[in-house]
Amino acid sequence: MGVLEMMEAAKRDSVIHRLNPFAKAMLCIAMIAIPIITINPWVSLIMLAVLWLLALPAGLKDIFYRTMLKLYPTMLCLILIIWPFFYPKGDVVLIDFAFIHITLDGIVYAIAQCLRIAVAITGCLYFVMVTEIIDLSNALGMSLQRIGIGYTVPFMLTTAFKFLPEFLSNFNTIKESFLTRAFELDKGNIFQRMKNFIPLFIPLIDSSLDKSVNVASAMQLRAFGAKKKRSFYVKYSFGVLDALLILLCIGLIVFAVWAQKIRLGGFDLHL
Numbered sequence: 001m002g003v004l005e006m007m008e009a010a011k012r013d014s015v016i017h018r019l020n021p022f023a024k025a026m027l028c029i030a031m032i033a034i035p036i037i038t039i040n041p042w043v044s045l046i047m048l049a050v051l052w053l054l055a056l057p058a059g060l061k062d063i064f065y066r067t068m069l070k071l072y073p074t075m076l077c078l079i080l081i082i083w084p085f086f087y088p089k090g091d092v093v094l095i096d097f098a099f100i101h102i103t104l105d106g107i108v109y110a111i112a113q114c115l116r117i118a119v120a121i122t123g124c125l126y127f128v129m130v131t132e133i134i135d136l137s138n139a140l141g142m143s144l145q146r147i148g149i150g151y152t153v154p155f156m157l158t159t160a161f162k163f164l165p166e167f168l169s170n171f172n173t174i175k176e177s178f179l180t181r182a183f184e185l186d187k188g189n190i191f192q193r194m195k196n197f198i199p200l201f202i203p204l205i206d207s208s209l210d211k212s213v214n215v216a217s218a219m220q221l222r223a224f225g226a227k228k229k230r231s232f233y234v235k236y237s238f239g240v241l242d243a244l245l246i247l248l249c250i251g252l253i254v255f256a257v258w259a260q261k262i263r264l265g266g267f268d269l270h271l
Contacts (some may be wrong), residue, residue: 007165009063009129015241016058016130021139023242024131027054030249031123035116037253038260044115047252051122058130067125072118079114080107133162139236155224159215163208170207174200 010017016024034047055064178185178200185196258264 005063006067006125006128007133009060010132012059014057014059014130016054019130019245020236020238020242021131021136022236023238023245024127025136026246026249028123028127030253031126032120033253034256035119037256039112039116040256040259040264041112041115042264043256043259044112044119046255047119048115048122050248050252051119051126054126058126060126060129064126064129068122071121075118075121076111076114079117080110082110135236152224163211166211167204167208171200171204174203 031047031051035044052065052068055061058064175185183196183199185200186193187196
């Protein structure tokens, strides 16, 4: 699952895709905030379950589930290998050799950290799959315009994100053209391979700069930024489902605070 495929998934039509971009952004923010509030693995598992269930009404069960099932094992392996070294506390020692000191609490702590990171990453990826960048930009632009802030900042952010698929596509095209000319990009060790890829970035940067100049010229010809306010083609309503989603986010955050306070499930490791 690549970035381009996830951004294409955002163009689907479902009850979740049609929600107000701010309501969906609230869900993403909640899934980033909750792992900061608590380390409790039971809370993290509940948050992951909520996101997996929300993938059903969004019509993402094929793409979303496939992406997560590829991501989670890799993340778990990396964190289980690295994290126990940073948490040597605990009475049950599993390995104690030279500078290596791994305890059972360290393993449990690593799993809890993995679940926290999984919640944040899953929340962000879910947001990317259900929200088009242009919708988020327009909603943000309208909101900033209402409070007297210009609409140019969200436009610049949107333009940068819109360049990303084209940037990746150009990179793949340039890479294929180099391979057809018998360039051995994957030859040698990791440092040699990094050096092999340097020539690819010259035409890539050149094409990107050329594209940005064309966009800037087009904006200037259309008098972009000449007025403090602008009209928007799409109007975003705020309905019952949007309110329910925001209430769900608030409820999940309150639950996380409560779970951390009472040490839900008897989990007693601290942040």
